[in-house]
Amino acid sequence: xxxxxxxxxxxxxxxxxxxxxxxxxxxxxxxxxxxxxxxxxxxxxxxxxxxxxxxxxxxxxxxxxxxxxxxxxxxxxxxxxxxxxxxxxxxxxxxxxxxxxxxxxxxxxxxxxxxxxxxxxxxxxxxxxxxxxxxxxxxxxxxxxxxxxxxxxxxxxxxxxxxxxxxxxxxxxxxxxxxxxxxxxxxxxxxxxxxxxxxxxxxxxxxxxxxxxxxxxxxxxxxxxxxxxxxxxxxxxxxxxxxxxxxxxxxxxxxxxxxxxxxxxxxxxxxxxxxxxxxxxxxxxxxxxxxxxxxxxxxxxxxxxxxxxxxxxxxxxxxxxxxxxxxxxxxxxxxxxxxxxxxxxxxxxxxxxxxxxxxxxxxxxxxxxxxxxxxxxxxxxxxxxxxxxxxxxxxxxxxxxxxxxxxxxxxxxxxxxxxxxxxxxxxxxxxxxxxxxxxxxxxxxxxxxxxxxxxxxxxxxxxxxxxxxxxxxxxxxxxxxxxxxxxxxxxxxxxxxxxxxxxxxxxxxxxxxxxxxxxxxxxxxxxxxxxxxxxxxxxxxxxxxxxxxxxxxxxxxxxxxxxxxxxxxxxxxxxxxxxxxxxxxxxxxxxxxxxxxxxxxxxxxxxxxxxxxxxxxxxxxxxxx
Numbered sequence: 001x002x003x004x005x006x007x008x009x010x011x012x013x014x015x016x017x018x019x020x021x022x023x024x025x026x027x028x029x030x031x032x033x034x035x036x037x038x039x040x041x042x043x044x045x046x047x048x049x050x051x052x053x054x055x056x057x058x059x060x061x062x063x064x065x066x067x068x069x070x071x072x073x074x075x076x077x078x079x080x081x082x083x084x085x086x087x088x089x090x091x092x093x094x095x096x097x098x099x100x101x102x103x104x105x106x107x108x109x110x111x112x113x114x115x116x117x118x119x120x121x122x123x124x125x126x127x128x129x130x131x132x133x134x135x136x137x138x139x140x141x142x143x144x145x146x147x148x149x150x151x152x153x154x155x156x157x158x159x160x161x162x163x164x165x166x167x168x169x170x171x172x173x174x175x176x177x178x179x180x181x182x183x184x185x186x187x188x189x190x191x192x193x194x195x196x197x198x199x200x201x202x203x204x205x206x207x208x209x210x211x212x213x214x215x216x217x218x219x220x221x222x223x224x225x226x227x228x229x230x231x232x233x234x235x236x237x238x239x240x241x242x243x244x245x246x247x248x249x250x251x252x253x254x255x256x257x258x259x260x261x262x263x264x265x266x267x268x269x270x271x272x273x274x275x276x277x278x279x280x281x282x283x284x285x286x287x288x289x290x291x292x293x294x295x296x297x298x299x300x301x302x303x304x305x306x307x308x309x310x311x312x313x314x315x316x317x318x319x320x321x322x323x324x325x326x327x328x329x330x331x332x333x334x335x336x337x338x339x340x341x342x343x344x345x346x347x348x349x350x351x352x353x354x355x356x357x358x359x360x361x362x363x364x365x366x367x368x369x370x371x372x373x374x375x376x377x378x379x380x381x382x383x384x385x386x387x388x389x390x391x392x393x394x395x396x397x398x399x400x401x402x403x404x405x406x407x408x409x410x411x412x413x414x415x416x417x418x419x420x421x422x423x424x425x426x427x428x429x430x431x432x433x434x435x436x437x438x439x440x441x442x443x444x445x446x447x448x449x450x451x452x453x454x455x456x457x458x459x460x461x462x463x464x465x466x467x468x469x470x471x472x473x474x475x476x477x478x479x480x481x482x483x484x485x486x487x488x489x490x491x492x493x494x495x496x497x498x499x500x501x502x503x504x505x506x507x508x509x510x511x512x513x514x515x516x517x518x519x520x521x522x523x524x525x526x527x528x529x530x531x532x533x534x535x536x537x538x539x540x541x542x543x544x545x546x547x548x549x550x551x552x553x554x555x556x557x558x559x560x561x562x563x564x565x566x567x568x569x570x571x572x573x574x575x576x577x578x579x580x581x582x583x584x585x586x587x588x589x590x591x592x593x594x595x596x597x598x599x600x601x602x603x604x605x606x607x608x609x610x611x612x613x614x615x616x617x618x619x620x621x622x623x624x625x
Contacts, residue, residue, distance in 0.1 A: 001055070001080055001095065006031040008078070008098040009059060016100070018061050020072040026061035032073070033058040041112035045135075047087040049116070049230060053080045054101055077101035086116075086233045115263050116230040120270045129277035132226060140281060144288035146322040147279050149218055158197050158225060160218060164189055165202040172200040173221045175232040197225070215322055216275050223271040223278070231267065280321050280331045289332055292316050305424055307354035311343040338362060342426070347399035348372050355398070355418070357427040361473060367435045368400045368426050370465040375401060378433075384469035385431075393481040394431070398423075401431040403481040405488065431474055433465035494562045501563075505545075505570040510538040512557050512567070527556035527597060529614050547573045548615035551585060555597050555613070564589045581609060 009016065013029045035056045042050040055078050062071045079101045084093040108119045120128055133140050136155045140147055153160060163182040165172060174180075177195050183203075184190045199221040201214060292313045300309055318328035325344055332340035341362060342355040348371050357368070370378070375396040379389040388394050395404040397416035402408050408422035408429040422429050468474060497515075501508050513523060513534075520531035520538075527534070529549055537543045537553070545553070550571045554564040568575060575582040584607050588600055601612045 001053070002031065002034060004095050004098050005034060005055070005057060005078060005080065009057070016076065018059060018074050018076065020061065020074055022070050022072045023061045023063040023065070026063045028062040030060045031057055032060050037077070039114065041114070041116055042110045043112050043116075043118060043230065044110075047085050049084055049086045049090075049112075051082050051084075053082070054078075055080060086230050089233075089237060112230065113263075116234045117263060117267060118227055118270075120227075120273070122273070125273050125277055126282045129274055129281060132223070132274065132278055133281060135226075136222075141284065144284040144291075144320070146320060147215070147219070149215055152222060153218070156197075156222060156225060158199055158222065159195075160199045160201060161192070161194070162203045163200040165200060170202055171217045171221045173224045174198045174200070175229065176236065199225075215279060216324070216327065219278050220271045220275040223274045224267065227270055227274075228267050231263070276323065276327050276331055279323050280328070282335060285317075285321070285331060286335045288320060289313065289317050289335065289337060292320075293337075305354075305356065305420070306339065307342050307356040307423060310337075310339050310356075311354040314340055314343050341367070345369050345399055352399045353418070353423055355400075355423045355426045357425070361427040362432065365435050366432050366471075367465065368430045368432060370396070370399065370401060370433050372396060374433075374465040378465065378467050382467050385467050388478060388481060391485060393478075393485045400426060401433075402426075403429045403477065403484060405429075405481075405484045407484075427473060428480070429477065431467060431477055432471055434468050434471075436464045436466065494560055498562065498566065501566065503570075504541055505567065505572075506538055506541050506543060508567055508570055509553060512559060512563065513538065516557055518557070523553075523556055527552040527614060529553070529556075545571055546615040547571070547575070548611055548613050551588075551600075552597055552614035554589065555593070555595065555600050558594055561589050561593055564593065584609060 038054045040052050059074050081097045085091045111119045136152050161182040179193050181189050182192050296309045314329050318325045329340050394401050398418040410419050520534045523534045524531040
């Protein structure tokens with residue numbers, strides 16, 4: 001580096017800005033020392049590595065001034081680019097160029113960290129998965145197929161052995177030769193010498209605590225070999241004893257514990273995130289699920305709900321690609337099949353029936369699912385929900401918070417369940433929660449969600465569901481719940497009143513007048529019917545008021561529509577026929593029962609009904625305006 005930089009400075013001394021206030025026109029330059037200020041790395045498709053060192057040089061300059069021959073020192077910055085082979089050490093290192101330093105904009109394409117770990121971003125995961133498959137199994141990108149694991153291993157020159165591994169470790173990849181314990185064919189533990197490129201898998205510990213599969217674990221280790229080989233080659237230069245990476249659940253790596261914990265956790269995130277996308281590539285996965293859904297829809301369209309069809313589809317999808325059902329579900333959601341969120345939901349130790357919702361109802365990190373513990377916490381301590389729960393407007397059923405109304409909830413064997421209608425319209429009746437999945441104080445949902453696990457499964461341990469009152473759909477559902485509760489309360493009130501009302505017309509009229517606290521004189525004022533006739537109507541069972549007089553009594557008492565129809569029926573009239581006049585009467589009863597008789601008469605005139613209310617009472621005169 002010193003030699004190359006010295007030559008570069010000498011050859012370019014005329015155009016380099018090396019002058020100082022003391023030596024304004026240097027005639028002599030000499031490199032005295034250099035300091036490496038930073039190094040950036042780029043990966044290649046082979047074992048080569050490209051890196052660029054940013055150096056600060058100590059350059060002595062000399063030149064004649066007005067008074068004497070002066071000497072000074074300057075500190076220019078330069079870039080020195082290298083290439084080398086990183087395999088069994090760093091070999092064939094070559095300086096490819098030297099130049100003046102210029103601050104480059106960071107490019108993630110092919111960039112490596114200082115530990116030679118590639119930069120992988122969540123939005124680029126499918127692109128990285130496609131790149132992996134183009135390299136090791138291109139046919140999987142052309143036709144939907146379960147990934148041929150053996151072929152991929154052969155192409156990568158990797159070997160798999162089943163072995164007993166420590167608790168929490170589901171796989172281990174060896175980058176050096178080693179002697180380890182493995183299982184033989186009879187499941188006996190034997191010691192064996194293995195070569196680099198060997199993957200050990202614990203058959204008893206499936207990926208992510210029994211929700212993944214052996215296939216996912218093997219592909220996970222393949223990602224380590226493909227993406228992180230350079231990391232281990234670098235580490236072997238520093239620490240020759242390092243031979244493998246043990247893949248444990250990510251919370252085993254604690255931030256701030258020293259060593260390479262954060263780098264190991266970062267590599268685990270990458271392998272966990274890429275493995276399911278390699279097993280189910282985006283293009284072929286989307287095509288296969290569409291094919292499955294179309295076939296099932298044609299076969300069961302008349303006999304099954306959309307949610308049931310989606311559940312069958314996800315099961316078949318998982319079987320086809322040989323992944324876990326949960327992996328298939330989350331991959332389907334990632335591929336745009338948002339209805340998959342309504343199937344295979346395991347809450348509070350049991351699976352609940354599949355459900356459907358309007359497309360676009362759920363945003364990122366949102367769920368309808370909430371376990372019992374979170375439901376209790378939210379209902380007790382979330383002020384935006386407490387009142388609704390105390391009033392009984394919502395109930396926890398089917399792993400969701402649903403409006404407590406017969407339309408949406410039914411009770412079977414003393415347990416609340418969602419009705420068929422509710423299961424097909426959960427966005428109409430269930431609250432949405434912001435989901436934060438946290439397995440430790442350091443690693444949150446970004447690891448699990450991007451990987452492939454929707455921790456609705458075993459949500460007690462992993463999902464923290466928070467109610468967001470500002471979510472528009474929640475506002476709609478709460479408003480609907482309150483309206484339905486008000487309607488239900490009014491229905492109960494009307495039902496209770498109807499149960500108390502006498503069976504006769506006179507008894508019913510007398511009951512309502514007393515319930516309102518009106519006198520006969522007050523009724524005359526409100527109906528236009530004389531107080532004496534009102535008295536007769538209240539006491540004589542043989543009284544025969546005209547229909548118009550009964551209608552005048554209804555509006556005079558501002559009776560609820562149910563009470564009006566009850567009174568009209570007991571007076572001996574049926575206005576439920578298709579007569580135009582009766583349609584207008586029903587319209588007034590149903591929609592304007594809180595007005596007064598003058599308003600009704602005005603509306604009757606506008607509708608072309610010449611007969612005003614009442615027919616056989618006193619002459620009505622409208623109040624002065």
